[in-house]
Amino acid sequence: MTSSIAAEDEVVELAADLIRIDTTNTGDPATVVGEREAAEYVAGKLTEVGYEIEMVESGAARRDNVFARLKGADPSRGALLVHGHLDVVPADPSEWSVHPFSGAVQDGYLWGRGAVDMKDMVGMTLAVARRFKRDGIVPPRDIVFAFLADEEAGGKFGSQWLADNRPDLFEGCTEAVGEVGGFSLTLPDRQGDPTTLYLIETAEKGMAWMRLRAKGRAGHGSFLHEDNAVTTLAEAVARLGNHRFPVVLTDTVREFLDTISEVTGMEFAPDDLEGALAKIGPLSRIIGATVRDTANPTMLNAGYKANVIPSTAEAVVDCRVLPGRQEAFEREVDELIGPDVTREWVTHLPALQTSFDGDLVEAMGAALRAEDPAARTVPYMLSGGTDAKAFEEKLGMRCFGFAPLRLPPELDFAALFHGVDERVPLDSLRFGARVLDRFLRTC
Numbered sequence: 001m002t003s004s005i006a007a008e009d010e011v012v013e014l015a016a017d018l019i020r021i022d023t024t025n026t027g028d029p030a031t032v033v034g035e036r037e038a039a040e041y042v043a044g045k046l047t048e049v050g051y052e053i054e055m056v057e058s059g060a061a062r063r064d065n066v067f068a069r070l071k072g073a074d075p076s077r078g079a080l081l082v083h084g085h086l087d088v089v090p091a092d093p094s095e096w097s098v099h100p101f102s103g104a105v106q107d108g109y110l111w112g113r114g115a116v117d118m119k120d121m122v123g124m125t126l127a128v129a130r131r132f133k134r135d136g137i138v139p140p141r142d143i144v145f146a147f148l149a150d151e152e153a154g155g156k157f158g159s160q161w162l163a164d165n166r167p168d169l170f171e172g173c174t175e176a177v178g179e180v181g182g183f184s185l186t187l188p189d190r191q192g193d194p195t196t197l198y199l200i201e202t203a204e205k206g207m208a209w210m211r212l213r214a215k216g217r218a219g220h221g222s223f224l225h226e227d228n229a230v231t232t233l234a235e236a237v238a239r240l241g242n243h244r245f246p247v248v249l250t251d252t253v254r255e256f257l258d259t260i261s262e263v264t265g266m267e268f269a270p271d272d273l274e275g276a277l278a279k280i281g282p283l284s285r286i287i288g289a290t291v292r293d294t295a296n297p298t299m300l301n302a303g304y305k306a307n308v309i310p311s312t313a314e315a316v317v318d319c320r321v322l323p324g325r326q327e328a329f330e331r332e333v334d335e336l337i338g339p340d341v342t343r344e345w346v347t348h349l350p351a352l353q354t355s356f357d358g359d360l361v362e363a364m365g366a367a368l369r370a371e372d373p374a375a376r377t378v379p380y381m382l383s384g385g386t387d388a389k390a391f392e393e394k395l396g397m398r399c400f401g402f403a404p405l406r407l408p409p410e411l412d413f414a415a416l417f418h419g420v421d422e423r424v425p426l427d428s429l430r431f432g433a434r435v436l437d438r439f440l441r442t443c
C-alpha cells in the first residue's frame with residue numbers, strides 16, 4: 001500500500017503538464033494542434049490508476065476526446081457528467097511575461113494559456129478522479145468524466161459532434177458540471193467587511209452569428225447610382241450596432257442582483273443597471289452583458305475595385321440573446337435592418353437556463369462552505385457559451401458551471417480569460433481540488 005495522495009497534492013503538476021501541451025484552436029480545423037497529445041496525456045493518467053477509458057475522435061482526425069466512468073453506489077440515480085475542454089485559444093508569446101506554454105510556476109501562480117480556461121479545472125478533475133480510483137472511493141452515483149476537443153470553436157468537432165453521434169457515451173447523465181462558475185467574488189458587506197460570494201453558472205446567453213446581405217445594382221462608380229448595396233448594408237449595420245436592446249431581467253439575473261443587494265446593500269436601479277453594476281468591479285463586464293441582448297457587427301465584406309459598385313455587400317454580426325428572447329430579438333433585428341437586407345444564421349447555439357435549486361446545488365454550497373465557512377453561493381448567467389449548450393439542448397441535462405476557485409479579492413479574473421498572462425493562483429487550484437473532491441463524494 002502506498003500512502004494516500006490527496007487531489008490537492010498533484011493538481012498543480014497535472015494542470016502544469018496540460019498547459020505545456022500546446023492545444024491551440026484557432027477555429028480553422030486545418031491548424032489545430034495538440035488535442036490528441038493532451039487526450040493521450042489524460043488517458044495515461046487515468047489508466048495508470050485503473051480506469052478503463054474510451055478515446056474518441058469527434059468528426060475529424062486528431063480531434064480526440066477521453067471518457068471514463070466511475071461507478072456510483074446507487075445505479076438507479078442519474079449519472080453526473082463532469083466535463084472539461086482540452087483546447088485553448090491562441091496566444092502570442094511576444095506579449096507575455098512568460099512563454100504561454102511554459103506552465104511556469106512562479107510568484108504563487110501557475111502561468112500559461114489555459115490556466116483559467118480551462119486546464120485548471122481539467123487538472124482538478126483529473127486529480128480527483130485519480131484519487132477516487134486509487135483509494136476506492138465510491139461516489140453516490142455514477143460519474144462520467146469527459147475531456148473534450150474543440151470547445152473554443154463552438155464544439156462542432158467536440159461536444160456537438162459527440163452529442164449527435166455518440167450519445168451512448170453520456171448514457172444516464174441527467175446533470176452536468178463544467179466551466180465557468182464556482183469562482184469567488186469578494187465585496188464589502190453592509191458593515192463594510194469583505195464577504196465572499198461564489199458564482200455558480202446556471203444560465204448562458206445564446207450565441208448567434210448572423211450574416212447580413214444587401215443586394216443592389218452593379219455599375220460604374222462615376223455614375224449617378226440609386227441602388228448601392230454597400231450603402232444599404234452600411235446603414236443597416238450602423239442601425240443595428242447603435243441599437244440598445246431592452247433590459248430584460250431573467251430569473252437568474254434577478255436572483256443574482258437580489259442576493260448581491262441583500263448581502264452588500266448595493267442598489268441596482270433599473271434605469272441605469274449597467275452603471276450600477278460597475279460597483280461589483282471588473283466582473284460587471286460579464287454580468288452587464290446579461291441584462292439585455294447584444295448585436296455587435298464584427299465583419300464587413302464588399303466590392304473588388306474602387307470604381308466598381310458591387311451588386312452585393314455582406315456583414316457578420318455577433319448576436320448574444322437572452323433565454324426566452326430569441327423570437328422578440330429577431331423581430332427587433334428585422335425592423336432595424338429593413339426589407340432590403342436579408343439575414344441568415346452562420347452559427348446558432350441556444351441560450352440555457354436552469355433553476356438554482358435541488359440536491360446538486362446544495363452539494364456545491366456545502367462543499368464550498370466546508371473549505372470556506374463564510375462562502376455564500378449565488379447563481380449567475382454567462383454572457384458567452386460553453387460545451388453545456390450541447391449537453392442541455394441535445395441530451396437534456398441540467399447544466400451548471402462549477403469549477404471552484406477561491407480567488408484573491410484584487411485579481412481581475414474576467415480579464416484572464418483569453419487574456420495575456422493568463423494565470424491561476426496555486427492556492428486557488430488546491431482549494432478547487434479540495435472542494436471538487438468533497439462535492440463529488442456528495443453529488
Ligand SMILES: [Zn+2]
Pocket residue numbers: 085117118151179
Ligand atoms: Zn473554456
